[in-house]
Amino acid sequence: MTALRDVIWIAGFETSRALRTWRALSLVAVYCVGTGGSTWLFIQFIGLLERELATTLGVAQTDVPGAMLGQLVESDLWRRILTGMVGSEDRGDLLVAIPILAIFHRWVGFLLVPLFAATASAECLAIDVASRAIRYEALRTGRTPIVLGRWAGQLLLSAVASLAGAAITAGLGLWAMVGNDPVPLALALLDATARAWLFAVPASAFGVLASSLVKSAAWARVLALGGVVGSWVAFGACQLASARGAPWQAAVADAMVSVLPQAWLGGLWEPRGVIAPLALVLLGGAITSFAAIRFATRDL
């Protein structure tokens, strides 16, 4: 009970500390600019598609994106784009009812939130071990609560950044597009934010692991980002081996892929289902356990 209470105190302190530092705030700003910029480009792309659709249908073109959303969503062109985004036709069909911007926000979130989470989390231990500031907490509580508390703090920070990104997307959607109902859009963006955040849980844990391994925050960031990018490369390699490799290679690839967050990404596109979120949280927990074991034996 005491340990759990310490985890909560440390998580709160970690989040407020991160929000007071320029590094974390710059990361939130970079994430928001990335989300906002890509959303703006996507809105322009929607406008382009609508103009093309208007030409095909022989109707008048509109200047503001979103005026032909109804027709666009029902078109084969959109269905093909959706299938490309989510990697499966069946999944694409399930998403037709969701506001276009929310689908895009989910997609961008799956790409960007893990990068943000890993980079921010990479600082959570290394920087204080280097300055020895960690000693003030290490004297007063166990090392595992420190690791868990700081991870939880970083997850909170990722949630804050994700929500800020969602707010920017909503703002752009209502300002630069027509045809978006505010309430359904806001709810769909919240849903997309939660899914992107869940996908970032293992990446954040990987950042904490990197932070527990090295003393320099810069190296921890490199390791963490390398880990996130590497997991995509590993996922691609596993899929290739599974599809085209020898039987033994396929078997190894199938076994390995389940410990990669990307293996559970499909589940996050499904409207419901708890397996993928649960697996991602467990994966994050397992990675953080390694961080806790390493941190417990480390000189401070």
Added chain:
Amino acid sequence: MRVALRFEAVTRRFGRRTALDGLDFRAPTGTIVGLVGPNGAGKTTAFSLVGGFLRPHAGRVEILGGEGFDPWRLKGRLGVLPQDAELPDRHPVGALLVHLARLQGLASPFRAADAALEQVRLTDRRREPVGSLSHGMRRRVAVATALLGSPELILLDEPMSGLDPMQAASLRDVLAGLRGQTTLVVSSHDLHEVERLSDWVVMIALGRCVREGTLVEITGRAEVAHWHLSAPVDPADLERLLGAGATRVKGEEIELRAGTEAALDAASVTLMGWLASRDIAVRGIRRGAGLERRFLEAATG
């Protein structure tokens, strides 16, 4: 003798360098212990072992009756001021202390934070970010973290480092006020500072304890006094007054010796009267040998 802290044959290495080489010492409960030694003697490493920041490679460290550092057993009972640890600098001073007080499991973290700030006279800086304070003030905040919640055992590694003379004097008063309430271990290479503050002294050099004991024992304060006079005196007169071998005279300097503290006090009273009757002023009296001299004797064998 009850001890709050005991090192038994503790060894700690960093690569090929041996920082502690079978260190043995005790810190009696309720005393102010001065841990002295030159730079690199192993004082900071010893403190880091007590705080659990490092682990010993051999030997045992007994802290408040238990083996080694255990954060759960020692929660709120141990305060440590690490020497080189920077404070998290973005938070207001008060918020940082409240956070640490919560982790110590204190029932009233806000009250404890206020009390610690009061002790280091920084109450008016409660709302300021740590990073905006001067070096000396940050040092005082760090001292406040160690005093937080009045732990049973407090270790302060070079607490006066970076403080101006007024701040150092004020902190010395605070620490002296803790005598008898807690066990305080203060490390310093400033031997005068330790001499002014400590009841018990531990001298370490090259990772080993070279001598430990009460300040009175180590400096010989109970047996020797050095008098500095305004005029020279005749040794034969003093021999007649105090007996053979009780004094050694060198110009205006007299070394007065006695077997016990009471005998030394009695001889001092006699000598004072005799000097007054001859209009010789006493310009200074120092009891015992300086800690610096004792340390040099012990460290060089």
